[in-house]
Amino acid sequence: MNKMVGKQSVSFSDPPCILGSASICGPKEAEGPLADYFDIRSEDPTFGKDSWEEGESEMIRQAVELAIKKADKKKEEIRYIFAGDLLGQLIATTFGIKDLDIPVFGLYGACSTCGEGLSLASMTVAAGYADCVVAATSSHFGSAEKQFRFPLEYGNQRPLSATWTVTGSGAFVVGKAEPEEGAIQITGITTGRIVDYGVKDSFNMGACMAPAAADVIYQNLKDFDRKPTYYDRIITGDLGKIGQKILFDLLKDNGIDISNQHMDCGIEIFDNEEQDTHSGGSGCGCSAITLAGYVLKQLRDGTWKRVLFVPTGALLSTVSYNEGQNIPGVAHAVIIERR
Amino acid sequence: MNKMVGKQSVSFSDPPCILGSASICGPKEAEGPLADYFDIRSEDPTFGKDSWEEGESEMIRQAVELAIKKADKKKEEIRYIFAGDLLGQLIATTFGIKDLDIPVFGLYGACSTCGEGLSLASMTVAAGYADCVVAATSSHFGSAEKQFRFPLEYGNQRPLSATWTVTGSGAFVVGKAEPEEGAIQITGITTGRIVDYGVKDSFNMGACMAPAAADVIYQNLKDFDRKPTYYDRIITGDLGKIGQKILFDLLKDNGIDISNQHMDCGIEIFDNEEQDTHSGGSGCGCSAITLAGYVLKQLRDGTWKRVLFVPTGALLSTVSYNEGQNIPGVAHAVIIERR
Structure with missing residues (x-):
């Protein structure tokens, strides 16, 4: 039996597995120390699209499709997708996943969304509501600066305490699996x-x-x-x-x-x-x-x-x-x- | 056993109950045909606060607290809250529920959020992850017009196909209960x-x-x-x-x-x-x-x-x-x- 643990936790008796994952990033991340670990590194910050927002949607689409492929699953086997991003009304997610035709739970947890999505995904699989689901999230430097601070064209100065929004999307296929060593x-x-x-x-x-x-x-x-x-x-x-x-x-x-x-x-x-x-x-x-x-x-x-x-x-x-x-x-x- | 049904559905073998619900609305809804059914009808569209957004947060807070009270529960018995609203980055929800001290899953499903929240709430309770949770959502005419269309001060004309954003918040306590008649x-x-x-x-x-x-x-x-x-x-x-x-x-x-x-x-x-x-x-x-x-x-x-x-x-x-x-x-x- 899955069970409640303490005040805020759950433990899974038959833990769901991460069957596949995919990562895609922009040019700046592709120059960073973790670059070699990412599946797709784009030199184009709009990922072939006309705007930051459409580029972010394109990242999510590619990340989700690649994660499903790496998990050796078909789109039709994914029962739910748990996804969200930083933009108002989750437009990056909406336009990224709309053509996948997978029932969706839209999430907003700001930059904690990856944890929120993996939590709900594993709760769903462990409860037997699905054999296989996807959790996905994204952010984009250009769309986030426009959303939260200033348009990039304004060229504002940034204090040393400021962080830099990563252009990237990660997707995870969470599912039931035989508990093999190394899972x-x-x-x-x-x-x-x-x-x-x-x-x-x-x-x-x-x-x-x-x-x-x-x-x-x-x-x-x-x-x-x-x-x-x-x-x-x-x-x-x-x-x-x-x-x-x-x-x-x-x-x-x-x-x-x-x-x-x-x-x-x-x-x-x-x-x-x-x-x-x-x-x-x-x-x-x-x-x-x-x-x-x-x-x-x-x-x-x-x-x-x-x-x-x-x-x-x-x-x-x-x-x-x-x-x-x-x-x-x-x-x-x-x-x-x-x- | 809870089970997957068909392509997109789940049925609960031991169905969770709606143990309590609360509704709060603004002055226009209080003049509408359903007015008598709402728990709290405010004559003040900002609910005693300084802005539409703060007023919306205040609605959510009151709705959640009243639903918990009507369910004869204490705040400490609520294991999770599933909540969201229409505003960018869910600020109405954030500032409405932040002092409740309940672990939160932030949701965005636009005006479908009430269904998304009740779905996840009932999945969570039926799986034994919680004995009692809350699902809540809200919208506010003033904050929504500012977010999506024009500031109210602009006084734009509205075509006949347009709808009017309801100022209101609904909250639901979903939990395990003995299956009594009338539940x-x-x-x-x-x-x-x-x-x-x-x-x-x-x-x-x-x-x-x-x-x-x-x-x-x-x-x-x-x-x-x-x-x-x-x-x-x-x-x-x-x-x-x-x-x-x-x-x-x-x-x-x-x-x-x-x-x-x-x-x-x-x-x-x-x-x-x-x-x-x-x-x-x-x-x-x-x-x-x-x-x-x-x-x-x-x-x-x-x-x-x-x-x-x-x-x-x-x-x-x-x-x-x-x-x-x-x-x-x-x-x-x-x-x-x-x-």
């Missing part, structure tokens, strides 16, 4: 609450999200009665260097030290000094392609056995920001283990 | 695909959404091998008068006549002639408060035994619209039965 399983989840520490600086997303990451990591360890050493890596989404420091401090205040296990996708995905990306990468795509490309390879190779994947989201819009609201955070934790 | 159960769901018939007119949302509604209703009847007469009512969200006609035509092309069972929340919620709301009400809140207030009362009273609730969403943003994209639709069907 990549989702064994449990911890779903996050919205955490608001009163931060208002949209150029310092790391500080907005770190409290939510600390909250859900703390809760995961508590619910499952584990030490950080249970995991080979505890992988946050896009806290960047400033957010990482806050995360360590908040957990240390609760007697938990994750500095030996911690990795942040936003810190890894760019060479932040060389590539002028300041505090690190961000966006739904940042954690999604780092998981699909780099992290899952470490698990498949057996380099790592167990990771806690914790993408982090900052909850704001230009409207909420301009009306003086805080920027709360949310984070969702997914336990991924090599069998 | 309101969610016995199954049919999850919709995105359907794009190439319509581009954002002042004719009914035409954008009707094909998706027809698709999911057709699939529900096919998956469960039912006739429309199985249901006392088949209730769409906000097709309005024009969308209703298209829905009937599309289903008749497939040999299905639902004209005796059909009800559209958008048509019922306003006196469209008297209240100058043209084609009908719309928005996530339209179907949500009609369900929470009017429909569930008919089921509780025993007037109806079985309804198919099918909220409908139009997938667009000002960016996708201005870039010349179509407006696809999506709809999610939830089977609600009185035991």
